[in-house]
Amino acid sequence: MAKKKIEEVKAEDMMLEAQEEQLEEEYSFDNIEDEEGYVDEGDGLLFPGGPTLDQVEEWKSRFTNIYATEFEEDIFIWRPLTRIEYKEVLKVKNADAMYREERICEKCVLWPENYSFVAMSSGGAGQPTILSEQIMEKSGFVAAEATRL
Numbered sequence: 001m002a003k004k005k006i007e008e009v010k011a012e013d014m015m016l017e018a019q020e021e022q023l024e025e026e027y028s029f030d031n032i033e034d035e036e037g038y039v040d041e042g043d044g045l046l047f048p049g050g051p052t053l054d055q056v057e058e059w060k061s062r063f064t065n066i067y068a069t070e071f072e073e074d075i076f077i078w079r080p081l082t083r084i085e086y087k088e089v090l091k092v093k094n095a096d097a098m099y100r101e102e103r104i105c106e107k108c109v110l111w112p113e114n115y116s117f118v119a120m121s122s123g124g125a126g127q128p129t130i131l132s133e134q135i136m137e138k139s140g141f142v143a144a145e146a147t148r149l
């Protein structure tokens with residue numbers, strides 16, 4: 001009976017790992033270069049109006065993991081938040097959730113360059129929220145589902 005339960009737990013763990021790998025691949029920047037419409041080989045840009053492939057490689061060497069999120073006409077390239085940066089965001093007294101989301105985006109969005117409060121205020125209202133959620137997830141704030149032993 002216990003042996004069967006352990007096998008079930010292992011099978012469930014393997015399924016969760018496969019789902020996690022699929023999500024990682026979906027958000028991973030390594031795969032985005034192969035998708036149609038992103039790499040403009042003529043001028044070396046990742047996508048029209050976007051960063052150069054050299055810039056992307058420089059970001060990868062500095063931050064290891066970088067990701068892309070696309071909203072209808074806007075493409076954002078970002079990196080995970082560090083623990084020190086997270087503490088800096090939390091230090092601000094009386095900051096509401098939207099303020100924290102915007103600070104996280106300011107720290108982690110690599111493209112568009114200098115993505116700031118001004119840019120956020122004129123963009124889609126939900127973009128900073130979605131971006132900050134994805135940043136937090138990839139920064140380790142969403143644990144893989146715990147397995148009951």
